[in-house]
Amino acid sequence: MVRSLAQWTKTLSFPARISPNKAAKDRVNIHQVSPTITPTLSNNSLSKNNEINTMMNNHASLSEVNQIYSDPESEKAIMSSIVYCIHHKEGCKWSDELRKLKGHLNTCKYDAIPCTSKCGAQIPRVLMEDHLKYTCPQRRTRCEYCNKEFTGHALENHAGHCGYEPLYCENKCGMKVHRRHLGQHKSDGCSKRLVPCRYCSKEFVADTLPAHHVKCGRVPIQCPNRCDASVLAREDLDAHLKEECTVSVHGCHFKDAGCRFKGSRYVIEKHLEEHCQQHLTLMCNVVTKQQHQIASLKSALSRLSLNYSGTLIWKISEFTAKMGEAKSKEGMELVSPPFYTSQYGYKLQASIFPNGNGAGEDSHISVYIKILPGEYDALLRWPFSHSVSFTLFDQSACPEKACNIVESFIPDPTWKNFQRPSIEPDSLGFGFPKFVSHEMLKKRHFMKEDTLFIRVKVDPSKIVAV
Numbered sequence: 001m002v003r004s005l006a007q008w009t010k011t012l013s014f015p016a017r018i019s020p021n022k023a024a025k026d027r028v029n030i031h032q033v034s035p036t037i038t039p040t041l042s043n044n045s046l047s048k049n050n051e052i053n054t055m056m057n058n059h060a061s062l063s064e065v066n067q068i069y070s071d072p073e074s075e076k077a078i079m080s081s082i083v084y085c086i087h088h089k090e091g092c093k094w095s096d097e098l099r100k101l102k103g104h105l106n107t108c109k110y111d112a113i114p115c116t117s118k119c120g121a122q123i124p125r126v127l128m129e130d131h132l133k134y135t136c137p138q139r140r141t142r143c144e145y146c147n148k149e150f151t152g153h154a155l156e157n158h159a160g161h162c163g164y165e166p167l168y169c170e171n172k173c174g175m176k177v178h179r180r181h182l183g184q185h186k187s188d189g190c191s192k193r194l195v196p197c198r199y200c201s202k203e204f205v206a207d208t209l210p211a212h213h214v215k216c217g218r219v220p221i222q223c224p225n226r227c228d229a230s231v232l233a234r235e236d237l238d239a240h241l242k243e244e245c246t247v248s249v250h251g252c253h254f255k256d257a258g259c260r261f262k263g264s265r266y267v268i269e270k271h272l273e274e275h276c277q278q279h280l281t282l283m284c285n286v287v288t289k290q291q292h293q294i295a296s297l298k299s300a301l302s303r304l305s306l307n308y309s310g311t312l313i314w315k316i317s318e319f320t321a322k323m324g325e326a327k328s329k330e331g332m333e334l335v336s337p338p339f340y341t342s343q344y345g346y347k348l349q350a351s352i353f354p355n356g357n358g359a360g361e362d363s364h365i366s367v368y369i370k371i372l373p374g375e376y377d378a379l380l381r382w383p384f385s386h387s388v389s390f391t392l393f394d395q396s397a398c399p400e401k402a403c404n405i406v407e408s409f410i411p412d413p414t415w416k417n418f419q420r421p422s423i424e425p426d427s428l429g430f431g432f433p434k435f436v437s438h439e440m441l442k443k444r445h446f447m448k449e450d451t452l453f454i455r456v457k458v459d460p461s462k463i464v465a466v
Helices: 024-031 043-059 063-067 072-077 097-105 124-135 152-158 180-191 206-215 233-246 265-274 276-305 319-328 440-441
Strands: 082-084 095-097 111-116 123-124 141-142 149-151 165-170 176-178 194-196 201-203 312-317 347-353 364-372 386-393 404-409 430-438 451-459
Touching: 072 097, 082 097, 095 097, 097 111, 149 152, 149 194, 176 180, 176 451, 194 206, 201 206, 265 276, 312 319, 312 347, 347 451, 364 440, 386 430, 404 430, 430 440
Parallel strands: none
Antiparallel strands: 082 095, 111 123, 141 149, 165 176, 194 201, 312 451, 347 364, 364 430, 386 404, 386 451
């Protein structure tokens, strides 16, 4: 590119200036000075150089400069000045005399020249190759997908619309499909598209539809008995076999009771009408068997719930009502759940008379204990000789201030109540007719929330009543 002097002197950078009055020898020495050091100039020379730079900045031509400074020596001195390339900030390292700058700019790789494809852009020589290859609107290039040739501008419009560009399916099935085939893939070939079941019309992902067909209730199937019925929906098959199929074989309704008869639905109906007595007998046997099972379960359950600790805590609730009933009904007795002295020990039961018994009638609560026939009586020592104590708990809010009532005894071996019991035990055991008076019952917190707590404790280690 050819430039006028005014153009390439506008951005000149002078690393050093010299006085036009110095000899050529001095100028040679100045060329060896580092470009970053500026020698001191005379006032006359500095004034002239400033005027020249001002005129260059105002686009003055070389002829105008020569008209003002026609002195050949001054011109020679100026043109011999060492300058940087006008593109030194872009990276050009060239520096030489001013007269050589024009020739340098014709080859400087940082100098901008018009695009050779005539797109109108000014591009540095060093970037021209990349510009022509990648960014020039007038470049000729081929689409990497369809291999058609376009100008750079047309290729930018073509990008994103090329029908041969491979794209991932939007349904995330993992397939890459040409843009022109993407719509057809999503509607027909995508494994993740939604497809309605042709039997029940519900929508499913395409790759799960075969699994749905295996259990779809509306899938048509034939009766396994090959009866005259038309094709059935899978969900209607059970009802058809039980109620409608004319050739299916059924067991008798009383098969669980022991009847082994089998036949078609109509034959089964006739069988039921003709064998009522037989079915009734079978059901009676089942009921009897179940009664024995129930009795056995009840026995096992009662054994699991028995107390084998030798100590019974007896909770008597709604005591006021029971006291009123005992006063109106002579000899009313309340009995406790049975309990054992140990797992294989004596079986005992406590009882109380709310309105008293014998000497305590109408004035005291009477408590007793009786020995019941047990499973292991044949292995136990008789007569019964363990000490027995009764405790009525004071339910005071402060346990330290509670005052319980305790009575105990050691059985008399001569008393018949402590001998091995027969199948029918004595109606009355041994105890205390005057255990606690009705008056005492009201003085402390023996009864709280209409409830009494009585402890009956059997201790085989005690030989003295406590």
